Amino acid sequence: MKTKAAVAWGAGKPLSIEDVDLEGPKAGEVLVEVKATGVCHTDAFTLSGDDPEGAFPAILGHEGAGVVLEVGEGVKSLKPGDHVIPLYTPECRECDYCLHPKTNLCQSIRSTQGQGLMPDGTSRFSIDGKPILHYMGCSTFSNHTVLPEIALAKVREDAPFDKICYIGCGVTTGVGAVAFDAKVEPGSNVVVFGLGGIGLNVIQGARMVGANRIVGIDINESKVEMAKKFGMTHFINPKKTENLIEAIMDLTNGGADYSFECIGNVNTMRQALECCHKGWGESIIIGVAGAGQEISTRPFQLVTGRVWRGSAFGGARGRTDVPKIVDWYMDGKINIDDLITHKMPLSDINKAFDLMHAGESIRSVVEF
Numbered sequence: 001m002k003t004k005a006a007v008a009w010g011a012g013k014p015l016s017i018e019d020v021d022l023e024g025p026k027a028g029e030v031l032v033e034v035k036a037t038g039v040c041h042t043d044a045f046t047l048s049g050d051d052p053e054g055a056f057p058a059i060l061g062h063e064g065a066g067v068v069l070e071v072g073e074g075v076k077s078l079k080p081g082d083h084v085i086p087l088y089t090p091e092c093r094e095c096d097y098c099l100h101p102k103t104n105l106c107q108s109i110r111s112t113q114g115q116g117l118m119p120d121g122t123s124r125f126s127i128d129g130k131p132i133l134h135y136m137g138c139s140t141f142s143n144h145t146v147l148p149e150i151a152l153a154k155v156r157e158d159a160p161f162d163k164i165c166y167i168g169c170g171v172t173t174g175v176g177a178v179a180f181d182a183k184v185e186p187g188s189n190v191v192v193f194g195l196g197g198i199g200l201n202v203i204q205g206a207r208m209v210g211a212n213r214i215v216g217i218d219i220n221e222s223k224v225e226m227a228k229k230f231g232m233t234h235f236i237n238p239k240k241t242e243n244l245i246e247a248i249m250d251l252t253n254g255g256a257d258y259s260f261e262c263i264g265n266v267n268t269m270r271q272a273l274e275c276c277h278k279g280w281g282e283s284i285i286i287g288v289a290g291a292g293q294e295i296s297t298r299p300f301q302l303v304t305g306r307v308w309r310g311s312a313f314g315g316a317r318g319r320t321d322v323p324k325i326v327d328w329y330m331d332g333k334i335n336i337d338d339l340i341t342h343k344m345p346l347s348d349i350n351k352a353f354d355l356m357h358a359g360e361s362i363r364s365v366v367e368f
C-alpha cells in the first residue's frame with residue numbers, strides 16, 4: 001500500500017513529507033493506522049546526527065497511538081479494529097529478560113530493531129524500490145506502520161489518540177520511573193532535576209503515589225507554574241542558590257528519599273545522587289547523557305547507603321503496564337491534556353521540532 005510519512009533523509013535536514021510504499025504484515029506482524037504521534041527529544045537527537053546509532057534514510061517517531069488494520073499469520077493477541085500504542089521497548093513474555101522480575105528490557109528483537117529493521121532483517125518501507133529504515137521499532141511519523149505483535153499494547157477504545165500517544169514515551173518514562181522502578185512509598189520526599197516533559201511526569205507520578213515534599217530543580221523559572229500544577233511543592237533555581245545540596249537537605253529533612261535526574265547532564269546526575277539521604281536515599285537516572293560522557297562521585301557516597309540506578313521506559317513492561325497507565329489517565333489520576341501544548345498536521349511536523357528547540361513546547365502532537 002501507499003502511505004504518507006515524514007522521511008528523515010539525512011542528519012540535520014528537515015523531514016520531508018513523502019508517499020511511501022509499505023509492505024503488508026508478515027507472520028507475527030501487525031499493520032497499524034497511526035492516528036496521532038508525539039514528537040520527542042529523542043527524535044530530535046537522532047535527526048541532529050548526534051545519535052551514534054542513528055541511521056538514514058528513516059521514518060522517525062516512537063510516541064504514537066492508532067488502530068490495527070490487518071494482522072499477519074499467527075498473530076493471536078490483536079485483531080483489526082483494536083486500539084494500540086506502539087512500544088519501543090517490546091514485551092515478548094518469553095525471553096530471559098521478560099522472565100526476569102528485575103527488568104523491562106525485553107531483548108527478543110533488540111538487534112534488528114537497533115538496525116532499523118523488522119525481526120526478519122528487512123524493512124517494510126520503501127520509495128522507488130529503495131528501503132527506508134524503521135526507527136525504534138515504531139516509525140510513528142507515518143500514517144501507517146508495521147510492528148511486531150510483541151511491540152503493541154492493546155488499550156481501551158474510549159481513550160483519545162491525541163492524548164494517549166504521549167503514553168508511548170514521555171508519560172510512561174516519568175510516571176513509571178516513580179511507580180514501577182523506584183516504587184516510591186507514600187510520605188517520601190522526592191527531588192526532581194529538570195522540569196521538562198519527563199520531569200513533569202515524574203512529579204505527577206510522585207503526587208499520585210502520595211509523596212510528601214516534591215522539590216523541583218531547574219535553571220528555567222518559566223517551568224515553575226506548570227510544575228506546581230502537577231504537584232511540585234518547592235522549587236530551587238541552582239543559579240540562585242549558593243549550595244544546592246545543602247538547600248535540598250534543608251527542605252527534605254536531611255536528603256531526598258528518592259531523586260530523579262531528568263536532564264541528561266552528568267553534573268546534575270552527581271548532584272542528584274549527593275542530595276540523597278544518607279543510609280537509604282536512591283537516585284534514579286532517567287536523562288540520557290551525550291555519547292561518551294561519564295558520571296563520577298566519591299565512592300563513600302555509596303558506602304554510606306545512597307543508591308545510584310537508572311530507568312528506561314519507566315520500568316514499564318509495555319503490553320502489561322501501558323494499558324494500566326491509560327486507565328490512570330482516563331480515571332483522572334494523571335493529567336496529560338495540559339502537557340500537550342501544540343497540535344499540528346503531518347505537513348507541519350518540522351514546526352514541532354522548531355518549538356522544541358525554542359523551548360516553547362512541552363509536547364507537540366501530530367494528528368493524521
Ligand code: NAD
Binds near residue numbers: 193194199263289
Ligand atoms: P526537556 O529538555 O524538556 O527538559 C529538560 C529540563 O532540564 C529543562 O526544563 C531545562 O531547563 C532543565 N535543565 C537543563 N539544564 C539544567 C541544569 N544544569 N540544571 C537544572 N535544570 C536544567 O527534556 P525531556 O523531554 O524532559 O527529557 C529529559 C531527558 O530524559 C533527556 O535526556 C531525554 O533523552 C531523556 N529520556 C529518557 C528516557 C528513558 O527511558 N530513560 C525516555 C525519554 C527521554
Ligand code: DAO
Binds near residue numbers: 106288
Ligand atoms: O535493551 O539495550 C536495550 C535498549 C533499551 C532502550 C531503552 C531506551 C531508553 C532511553 C532512550 C530514550 C527513549 C526515548
Ligand code: ZN
Binds near residue numbers: 062063
Ligand atoms: Zn521519547
Ligand code: ZN
Binds near residue numbers: 098
Ligand atoms: Zn522478551
